[in-house]
Amino acid sequence: MRAVKWLSAIGVVAVLIAALVFFGNFFSKNSSSVSNSNSGKTTTTATKSSSKKGIQITEKNNNSSYQTVIKNGRYLTSKARGVSATQQNNTYDQVSFENGLQDFAKEHFSTSKYIFQEGQYLTTDTANNWLDRKSDSNPTGLNPVDNGKTDSSRNPIYLQTIEEQDFMTKEGSNLKLNGIVLGLAMNTQDVYQKEQYGASYTQDINSADRIQKGKEMANEIIQRYRKMSGIGNDIPIYVAMYAQSKDDSLAGGNFYSWNVSKSGNTLGNWTDINDQTVVLPMQTGTGDEKSVATKLNTSFTNFSDNIQSFFPNLSSVTGQASYEGNNLKGLIVDVSTQFYSATEIESFANYIAQSAPNYLPKGVPVKIKIEASTGMQAYLIQGANDSKYKVTILGSY
Template structure:
């Protein structure tokens, strides 16, 4: 397949779909504003739409052979009671998010099928994504997908048990406590080790991607204050030597060493490997 950025949903149409349904916008996929400002308020559920097209060669032309539509759903909605007033947040119950997401996905499929350039038989996959809350240090995650093989109907929904956990873990991360405890313990040992080697580090944090209880990858950020090229080289080499003792192996791991002036070193372990490649990036 040949990947192509979305060509069938215009930006103007997308904005209409992302808006609330109202007397002036019948295409809005979010609920009509009920003018309430408590837990009974109708929140904005759908935050983002993304289209990706997959083409195949047809003589000298490209033929549309599949579409993936990403629908990002809010887990928390922000709003103002009066224009330019204070900003409030409204948490969205997970079950409500999922239910509204299914309804929205079904309507999106109908609208795509009505596009002459898409037709009735092009496979369309809908991927549902849960946005992280505004104060979250980790990103959101995909939580379900379904496929429409033809016509307006969507097939069975398939759950995706993915999550991103920030390390070292903080109190209150219930998902992390269930699946990431051992990973967190090892990361804290890694943190202690390199902080002992270079005590003037500002912070060592990571985002670990999980599928169920299995870690699938990790991005580590090491923020430091020194600038010497020799120190950076020595520190990066040291990290590459000790990281396999503490961080997951056989999965992609990226360690960024940065200062206030920018990225200084990138230390990378590829999938199915247990060793790291050191790249010195900063200019001195």
């Protein structure tokens, strides 16, 4: 507390004393929320700490996003953030996995009713143990025992990562856990070494084996979650299965099935998810001409030709189109440039904002990233309900 100089005026002293009494009562009456992991709720306790202490809920930017949880003035991050069985070399996978899992969650937990909280039950140590191979020293490992083979008969790493998302409701000043969504990312190809620091080899994983192993792991994970403090037997736990793309793919993977444990240790019937990601421009002569994205590919190619003729300093223009069945869900466009001038970048971004609506789809989210070897320089976003692109130039004022 700041030091207060002694004032000789009795009236001023009286005012200061009254103020101290007032603020003392004010702080004693105010309280903040603190998490109680044993009950799954957030309880309210009296405190003299600042307003940044305890649990707060963010405001919503739009109806399609969740309110999120802030703890002690900071965003509440996942306890098992970034944990994976092996090093992930395909950056597209992480984006597709996280975005797709959030889209899946919105189908089961409304953004108008539920509050999103990063996973708080699966810890880093537990995730590392689960994603490791089963062994005498690690009996909780979900991936199979190392059989010592170094050819196609080896036991591959099936499960790459586990993502937990918690969904809460507010009851007065409390937060209560109402459901959990788990994403299980399964490898379609395992990259391994026959000796430490040696060459890398790849082992393709049979689709039927991957699906069967995923179901077995999902059942085991549900049983383990039910034993975690604060979850209990009646919290619905959804499981969404994701097939990772190969390391050299220019697109992320896709979700292929889901299930739910409404109570107890068992899962219901599995439901297929007909999702796919298409890389643009498509390669002719490879069967892509039968793709659901044939029409989009034509307009995307015209878009690419247009901006490349206007700005010759482009290295490449590629896209990832996400589909649910035959319906386009979203598009991400990557534009690689060799610009050095800030005015070039700004002019180019503004030109794209003007020309993109003539070629790229409307009614779905579209994100255009403009990148150079030094990193991202600008990005443009069109929401599903937007008619224009919002342009952001990085590093500008």
